[in-house]
Structure formats: structure tokens, C-alpha cells
Amino acid sequence: MLEVSGVTKSFGGLVAVDDVSFSIGDAEIVGLIGPNGAGKTTLFNTITGVDPPSDGSVTFDGASIAGRKPNKICRRGVVRTFQIVRTFDESTVLENVRTGAVFGSSRDRSTDEATEHAREAIEFVGLGAEAETPASELTMAQRKHVELARALACDPELLLLDEIGSGLTPTEIEELTDTIERIRDERGISVFWIEHVVDAIMGTTDRLLVLNEGSLIAEGEPAAIREDERVLEAYLGGAV
Numbered sequence: 001m002l003e004v005s006g007v008t009k010s011f012g013g014l015v016a017v018d019d020v021s022f023s024i025g026d027a028e029i030v031g032l033i034g035p036n037g038a039g040k041t042t043l044f045n046t047i048t049g050v051d052p053p054s055d056g057s058v059t060f061d062g063a064s065i066a067g068r069k070p071n072k073i074c075r076r077g078v079v080r081t082f083q084i085v086r087t088f089d090e091s092t093v094l095e096n097v098r099t100g101a102v103f104g105s106s107r108d109r110s111t112d113e114a115t116e117h118a119r120e121a122i123e124f125v126g127l128g129a130e131a132e133t134p135a136s137e138l139t140m141a142q143r144k145h146v147e148l149a150r151a152l153a154c155d156p157e158l159l160l161l162d163e164i165g166s167g168l169t170p171t172e173i174e175e176l177t178d179t180i181e182r183i184r185d186e187r188g189i190s191v192f193w194i195e196h197v198v199d200a201i202m203g204t205t206d207r208l209l210v211l212n213e214g215s216l217i218a219e220g221e222p223a224a225i226r227e228d229e230r231v232l233e234a235y236l237g238g239a240v
């Protein structure tokens, strides 16, 4: 589905992502971990069109997407959430999620159909009772579910999550990971997930990629990554 090949991103003399290659298949959850400044968000940006790669290729379902505009990439089915929650606070949950159905999806929907599609995404993430609540009145965990619903309303084939678990309690993270597993299992959507709370994704991801100083230093099943010496060294033996 997603093929990243030899992707490099430099900012002046700084190589933030250095010759990274990997692929993501259908209906799998792939985690991306690494220390602060490793290049994780920059790699996301090269895939989602926020910052085109300096070198290398990104293809999605066989077509090149490197250097395309973020809205075009989103409508092709590569949809992301952001590290900082970006809900429109004065708008209701339904209004927030409708923006995904209207602007993020390639499908033509009437106003009523877009509203129905948004409601369905809100139900899916368990916020049905809050559809008419302003986003400003929600807890942080609920707002993260609004972000997920808005992304789902864009009709993704691949969902990129940038530290969606940050700032949540262990119980809230568990609820969030349950929803993310259902996105894969019930919708067949693939997930590419950056997370600092490594424990949160260890049990949920099918595969982990580890970035350090811009380079991919390990890739494999979570249990193997836990034992990988280069990974332990990059995290100073502590966090994994």
C-alpha cells in the first residue's frame, strides 16, 4: 500500500531523515518510535505532503505522492492526525467531524450524506452522545477521539497518528488503542503510528520501526524490538 524508498529530508545542513525505506501493507498497525529529534514527525511530513522529501520516493497504491499537496494526498486516502490536537473549539463535535467528510474525502456527498457520514464516524469512536457538544467542553481524551472521527470521515486507507496518546492516562490510552485496533479490524484501515508512550503501542502494533538520528535502526515485531541492542542503546536502555 505505502512504499517509502530512500527518503531523505534535509534542512540546510541538517539531515533530519536519512535514506529511509520501508513499506506498510493492508490492514496492519505499524508503530514508529525513536528518541526526541529522531526525525519521526519529519518523516510523517514527507509522506503527507507537509514537507516534500529532498530525495527518494513515496508511492501509495502504486502512484507517486511525494511532493503532492497535503489536501490531494489526504483525498487519495492518506490521512493524518497532529501532535497538537486541532479541534475547532467553538464548533460542535458533529461540525468538527463534518469538515473531514466534506473537505478531506474524495467522495461526492450531499450535505445530508456528509452529516450522516460524520455521525457514523462519531458513533464508531464512542462519542455518539456528544455529537452536539462544543469541542471546548470535552476532555482531552474525548478530543483525541474527535480527531480520530474526523480522520475516519475523510475515508482513509492509511491513517497516520502523531503521538495521539500523549497527555492521556493509562486507562484513556487503553480506550484509544481499543478504538485504533477496531479501525484496523472492522474497517481494514492501515495505521502508521508515532508514539512516545512506547508501552501503549507495544501490545497493539503488528510491527515497529525505530528511527534514531534520522536513520532507521531497527524494524520488526515488538517483542524482537524490545531485545534489539541498537534500540536499547538509542534509548539508553531505559524507555523500551
Ligand SMILES: Nc1ncnc2c1ncn2[C@@H]1O[C@H](COP(=O)(O)OP(=O)(O)OP(=O)(O)O)[C@@H](O)[C@H]1O
Binding pocket: 011, 014, 016, 034, 035, 036, 037, 038, 039, 040, 041, 042, 043
Ligand atoms: N522545519 C524545520 N526546519 C529546520 N529543522 C527542522 C524542521 N523540522 C524539524 N527539524 C529538525 O529535524 C530534526 C528532527 O525533528 P523531528 O521533529 O522530525 O523529530 P521527532 O522524532 O519527531 O521528535 P519529537 O519526538 O521530539 O517530536 C530535529 O533536529 C529538528 O530540530
